[in-house]
Amino acid sequence: MPPPDPQTAPLRQLHRRSWIPLPEWLLHYQRQWIRHDLTAGLTAAAVVIPNALAYATLAGLPIEAGLYTAFIPMLVYAMFGTSRVLSVSTTTTLAILTTSALAEVSQGAGGVTLLAAAATLGVLVGAMLLVASLLRLGFVANFISEPVLVGFKAGIAVVIFVDQVPKLLGIHVAKGEFFYNVAHIVEGLPRTSTPTVIVAALALIALIVLRRFVPRVPAPLLVVGCAIVASRLLDLHAHGVETVGAVPAGLPAPTLPVFALAHALWPIALGMALMSFTETTAAGRAFARHGEPTPVANRELLATGLANLAGALFGAMPGGGGTTQTAVNRRAGAASQASSLVTAAVALAAMLLLSPLIGLIPHAVLAAVVIVYSIGLFDPIEFRAIARVRRMEFVWALVALAGVVVVGTLQGILVAIIVSLAALAHQISDPPVYVLARKRNTDVFRPLSAAHPNDETWPGLLLLLPEGRIFFANVQHVGLKMLKLITAAAPQTVVVDLSGVFDIEYTALKMFADAEQRLRARGITLWLAAMNPDVFAMVQRSPLGEALGRERMFHNLEQAVERYCTTVAGQTRDPR
Template identity: 85%
Template sequence: MPPSVPPRRPSRPNALLVPEWLRHYRSHWVKGDVIAGLTAAAVVIPNALAYATLAGLPVEAGLYTAFIPMVIYALLGTSRVLSVSTTTTLAILTTSALARVAPGGGQAELLAAAATLGVLVGAMLMVGSLLRLGFVANFISAPVLVGFKAGIAVVIFVDQLPKLLGIHFVKGEFFYNLLRIAEGLPRSSTPTLIVAALALVTLIVLRRFVPRVPAPLVVVAVAIVVSKLLDLHAHGVETVGAVPAGLPAPRLPVLALADTLWPIALGMALMSFTETVAAGRAFAHHGEPAPRANRELFATGLANLVGALFGAMPGGGGTTQTAVNRRAGARSQAASLVTAAVALAAMLLLSPLIALIPQAVLAAVVIVYSIGLFDPIEFRAIARVRRMEFLWAIVALGGVVVVGTLQGIVVAIIVSLAALAHQVSDPPVYVLARKRNTDVFRPVSDAHPNDETWPGLLLLLPEGRIYFANVEQIGQKILRLIAAAAPQTVIVDLSGVFDIEYTALKMFIDAEQRLRARGITLWLAALNPEVLALVQRTPLGETLGRERMFHNLEQAVDHYRTAVLGEASDMGRAR
C-alpha cells in the first residue's frame, strides 16, 4: 500500500492582490463596517463637495474624490480604518496651486490643471515607495506641523468668508483678501448671511451636543429642502447649480503644466503622506497591523494617480473622517467600500438635489471642520514644554499666512530641519555627582545639594551623537567646565553617546594632549562596543590603554578613590 501523501496546502494569495483585512475578515465585522461606512459617508461626501468648491472645481469632483481614491486605498492600503479622500489641508493647497497655474481660468482649464497636479502627486508618492522613502514623513516635527495646520485654518477661514457674506471679488494674497472683505461688508447679502448663520449655528450645536449625529449631512439635507421650498437662488443666495449625473469621464493631464506644478506637487505629496501616516497610526487599535510607511506611499500614490485620471482631487487619509469611521465601529476597509458605494449612488441618482445646495452652506461646513486645525491647547502645551519649539510653531503659522500655503510647506520643512540641526549641533554636557549611599549618578543641581563629589575629580556626561557638526560646541563646553573646576582627573561618561565620528575622535585626541600638558588626566567610561572599537583604533586608545577606560562610571570613580585618594573600595554599593 503506497504511503499516504499529506494534503497539499493551498497557496497563499498574493498580498498585493488580496488585502490583508480581507484575508482575515470576520463575519461579525459586517454590521460595524456597514454602519461606519454609512456614517462616514455622511461626513465625507458633504465635505468633499465643499472642498471641491473651495478649490474652484465643480462639485462633482468632490464626489469622484470620495469614490475612486477610497476604493483603491481600501484594496491596497495597510490601515484597516483609514478613510481616504481629500482633506482640508490638501484642498487649500490644491486651491493655491490651481490659482497659480490657471488664474481666472474656466472650468476646463482648472480641471486639466487638477488632473495634472493629481497625477504628479500620485507619481511622486509611488516613486517614493519604490525608493523606500517612508521615513521622510518624520522630517516635519510635531510643533511645526501644529503651526502649519493652524496657518491653514486661518487661510481657509479668510478664503471662505466671502461665500458666507455673499460678496465677490478677484482673490489675491492673504492681506489683500482681508482688505477686500472689509471693503465688501456693506455689500453683503442679507439672505446669504441668514443661511450661513443658521448653517454655522446648527453645525456647531450638533457637533457639540449630539456628536454621533452626522452634522454635515443633516445641515446639507435641510439646506436642500429649504432651498427648494423657498427658491433661495431667486432671493440672491448662490447655489451649486447644475451637476452632471453619471460616472466620471477619463481626463488626461496636460504635460505642459508639469514644469510649473512639480514643486507644488512635491510639497503636496509630502503633506498627503504625512497626514495619511499620522491618521493611520493615531487610529490603529491594539492587535491591528500598524500602517507600513512605504506601502502607504504606494497605496495613496496609486489612489491619487488613478483618481486624477477620472476627475478626482489630490487626496490622502483624513483625520476627521477616519475618527468618525473608527467611532462608528469600523473594523476593516470594508467600511470605506461602503462609503465609496454611497458616493457612487450620489453620482448616479442625487445630482438634481446637489444642485440646490447653497454655496454658503458648503462654506460653513468647510469652516466648521477646518477651524479645529487651529488648536490653542496644542500651542499652549508646546509653550509649556519648550518655548523654542513654540517659536517654531509660530514661524510655521506665519509662513503659511504671510507667504502662502505652498511656500508655507517649504517654510515648515526648513524650520523642521533647522530645528533638527540646532538640536544635534548643540547637545548638552552635564557635570555629574552621585546620590549619597547609592550608585546613581545624576547632573549637579541645586535641588540635590548633598550629592557626592570628590576632590580633584570632574565627572562629565555628553549626550547624543558626536560628529563634525557639533564637536566644536561640545569641546568648548568641556573645556569651560574643566577651567571652572580645575580638576586633576576628568572622567567622561560616554554612556549617552551612541556614535562618535572621526572629527570628534580627533578632538578627544587633541584635548587629551592639552590636558596632559596641564597636568590633568583624561579617563573614559561606559563606551558602547562600537565606540570602544573606534577609540581603540586611534592613538587615543593607545594613550589611554586599559588603565584609563572603564566599563562604567561607578568602576571609574571607585578606581579614582582607591588609586588617587587612597580610600577603601565600596564597589557593590546599594542601589
Template identity: 85%
Template sequence: MPPSDPPSAQPPRHARQSAIPLPEWLLHYRTHWVKGDLIAGLTSAAVVIPNALAYATLAGLPVEAGLYTAFFPMMIYALFGTSRVLSVSTTTTLAILTTSALARVAPGSGQTELLTAAATLGVLVGAMLMIASLLRLGFVANFISAPVLVGFKAGIAVVIFVDQLPKLLGIHVVKGEFFYNVLRIIEGIPRATPPTVVVAAVALVALVLLRRFVPRVPAPLIVVACAIVASKLLDLHALGVDTVGTVPAGLPAPRLPVLALVDTLWPIALGMALMSFTETVAAGRAFARHGEPVPRANRELFATGLANLVGALFGAMPGGGGTTQTAVNRRAGACSQAAALVTAAVALAAMLLLSPLIGPIPQAVLAAVVIVYSIGLFDPIEFRAIARVRRMEFVWALVALAGVVVVGTLQGILVAIVVSLAALAHQLSDPPVYVLARKRNTDVFRPVSHAHPNDETWPGLLMLLPEGRIYFANVEQIGQKILRLIAAAAPQTVIVDLSGVFDIEYTALKMFADSEQRLRARGITLWLAAMNPEVLALVQRSPLGEALGRERMFHNLEQAVSHYRTAVLGETSETGSAR
C-alpha cells in the same frame, strides 16, 4: 461593537496561500465585522460626501469633483492600503493646497482648464508617492516635527477662514495675497447679501450645536439636507443666494494630464505628496487599535499614490487619509477596509442618482461646512502644551503658522520643512553636557542640581556626561562646553561618561585626542568610562585610544570613581579593575 482580532490571530492556511490577487484584509475577513463595517461606511459617507463637495468648491472646481474624490481614492485605498479604518478622500489641508496650486497655474481660467490642471496635479502627486514607495522613502514623513505640523495646520485654518468668508457674506472678491484678501473683505462687508448672511449664520450655528451636543449625528449631512429643502421651498437663488447649480449625473469621462503643466506644477506636487503621506500615516497610526496591523509606511506610499493617480484620471482632487473622517469611521464601528468600500458605494450612488439634489445647495452652506471642519486645525490647547514643554518648539510652531499666512500655503510647506530641519540641526548641534555627582550611599550618578545638595563629589575630580551622537557638526560645541566646565572646576582628573553617546565620529575622536594632549600638558588627566562596544572599538582604533591606554578606560563610571579614590586620593576602599 465587534471585537478586533487578538495580536496572535493568524489567517487560515488556505487564505495565506491563495493565488487569487485579493486584498490581505479580504482574505482574513470575519463575518462578525459586516455589521460594523456597514454602519461605519454609511455614517462616514454622511460626513465625507458633504465635505468633499465643499472642498471642491473651495478649489474652484465643479462640485461633482467632490463626488469623484469621495469615490475613486476611497475605493483604491481600500483595496491596497494597510490601515483597516483609514478614510481616504481629500482633506482640508490638501484642498487648500490644491486651491493655491490651481490659482497659480490657471488664474482666472474656466472649469475645463481647472479640471485639466487638477488632473495633472493629481497624477504628479500620485506618481511621486508611488516612486517614493519604490525607493522606500517612507521615513521621510518623520522630517516634519509635530510642533511644526501643528503650526502649519493652524496657518491653513486661518487661510481657509479668510478664503471662505466672502461666500458667507455673499460678496465677490478678487483674490490675492492673504493681507490683500483681508482688506478687500473688510471693504466688501457693506455689500454683503443679507439672505446669504442669514443662511450662513444658520448653517454655522447648526453645525456647531450638532457637533457639540450630538456628536454621533452626521452634522454636515443634516445641515446640507435641510439647506436643500430650504433652497427649494424658499427659492433662495432668486433671493440672491448663490447655489451650486447644475450637476451632471453619471460617471466621469477620463481626463488626461497635460505635460506642458508639469514643469510648473511639479514643485507644488512634491510638497502636496509629502503632506498627503504625512497626514495619511499620522491618521492611520492614530486610530490603529491593539491587535490591528500598524500601517506600513512604504505600502501606504504606494496605496495613496495609486489612489491619487487613478482618481486624477477621473476628475478627483488630490487626496489622502483624513483625521476627522477616519475618527468618524472608527467611532461608528469600522472593523476593516470594507467600511471604506461602503462609503465609496454611497458616493457612486450619489453620482448616478442624486445629482439633481446637489444643485440647490447654497454655496454659503458648503463654505460653513469647510470652516467648521477646518477650524479644528487651529488648536490653542496644542500650542499651550508645546509652550509648556519647550518654548523653542513653540517658536517653531509660530514660525510655521506665519509662513503659511504670510508667504502662502505652498511656500508654507517649504517653510515647515525648513523649520523642521533647522530644529533638528539645532538639537543635534547643541547636545547637553552634564556635570555629575553621586547620590550618597548609592551607585546612582546624576546631574549636579540645587535640588540635591548632599550628592557626593571628590576633590580634584570632575565627572562629565555628554549625550547624543558626537560628530563633526556638534563636536566644536561639545568641546567648548567641556573646556568651560574644566576651567571652572580646575580638576586634577576628568572622567567623561560616554554611556549617553551611541556613536562618535572621526572628527570627534580627533578633537578628544587633541584635548587630551592639551589637558595633559596642564597636568590634567582624561579618563573615559561606560562606552558601548561600538564606541569602544572606535576609540581603541584611534590615536585617542593609544594615548589613553587600557588603564584610563573603564567599564562604568562607578569603577572609574572607585579607581580614582584608591589610586589618586589614597582611600582604602576596594579598587575596581580598569578595562
C-alpha cells in the same frame, strides 16, 4: 492578527492561484466584522461626502469632483493600504494647497481647464509618492517636526477662514495674497447679502452645536440635508442665496493630465506629496488599536500614490488620509478596510442618484462646513503646550504659521520644511553636556542640580555627560563646553560618560585625543566610561584609544568612581 475565518478559505486559495494578490485584510476577514464595517462606512460617508463637496468648491472645481474624490481614492486605498480604519479622500490642508496650485496655473480658466490642471497635479502627487515608495523614503515624513506642523496647519486654518468669508457674506472678491483678500473683504462688506448671512449663520450654529453636544450625529450630512430641503421649499436662489447649480449625474469620465503644466506644478506637487503622506501616516498611527497592524510607511506611500494616480485620471482631487473622517470611522466601529468600501459605495450611489439634490446646496452652507471642520487646525492649546515645554519650538511654530499667512500656502510648505531642518540643525549642532553627581546611597547618576543638594560628588573628580551624536558639525561646541566646565572645576581626573553618545566621528575622536594631551600637560587625567560596542571599537582603533589604554576605559560610571576612590583619592568613599 486574529485567526482567519474558515469562510475565507476559498479567498485564500484564490489568492495563491491568482496573478493579482488580494488585500491582506480580506484574506483574514471575519464574519463578525460585517455589521461594524457597514455601520462605520455609512457613518463615515455622512461626513466624508459633504466635506468633499465643500472642498471641491474651495478649490474652484466642479462640485462633482468632490464625489469622485470620495469614491476612487477610498476604493484604491482599501485595496492597497495597511491601516484598517484610515479613511482616504482629501483633507483641509490638501484642499487649500490644491486651491493655491490651481490659482497659479489656471487664472480665470473654465471648468475643463481646471479639471485638466487638477488631473496633472494629482498625477504628479501620485507619481512622486510611488517613486518615494520604490526608493523606500517613508522616513522622510519625519523631517517636519510636530511644532512646525502645528504652525503650518494653523496658518492653513487662517487662510481657509479668510478664503471662505466672502461665501458666508454672499459677496464676490477678486482673490490675491492674504492681506489683499482681507482688505477687499472689508471693502465688500456694504454689498453683503442678508439672506446669505442668515443661511450661513444658521449652518454654522447648527454645525457647532451638533459637534459639541451630539458628536455621534453626522453633523455635515444633517446640516446639508436641511439646507437642501430649505433651498427647495423657500427657493433660496430666488432670494439671492447662491446655490451649487446643475451637477452632472453618472460615473466620472476619464480626465487626461496636461503635462505642459507639470513644470509649474511640480514644486507644489512635491510639497503636497509630503503633506499627504505625513497626514496619512499620522492619522493611521493615531487610530491603530493595540493588536492591529501598525501602518507600514513605505506601503502607505504606495497606497496613497496609487489612490492619487487613479483618482486624478477620473476627476478626483489630490488626497490622503483625513484625521476627522478617520476618527469618525473608528468611533463608528470600523474593523477593516471594508468600511471604506462601504463609504465609496455610498459616494457612487450619490453620483448616480442624488445629483439634482446636490445642486440645491447653498454655497454658504458648504463654506460653513469647510470653516467648522478646518478651524480645528488652529489649536491654541497645542501652541500653549509647546510654549510651556520649549520656547524655541514655540517660535518655530509661529514662523511656520506666519510663513503660510504672509507668503502663501505654496511657499508655506517650503518655509515649514526649512524651519524644521533649521531646527534639526540647531539641535544636533549644540548638544548638551552635563556635570553628573550620584544620588546618595544608590548607583544612580544624574545631572548636578540645586534641586538635589545632597547628591554625592568627589574632590578632584569631574563627571561629564555629553548627549547625542558627536561629529564634525558639533564637536567644537562640545569641546568648548567641556573645557569651560573643566576650567571651573579644576579636577585631577575627568570621566566622560559616553552612554548618551550613540555615534562618534573621526573629527570628534581627534578632538578628544588633542584634549587628552592638553589636559595631561596640565596634570589632569582623562577617562572614558559607558561606551556602546560601536563607539568602543572606534575609540580603540583611534590614537585616543592608544593614549588611554584599557586601564582608562570603564564599563560604567560606578566602576570609574570606585577606581578613582581607591587608586587616585586613596579612599573607598569620601563624598562631599
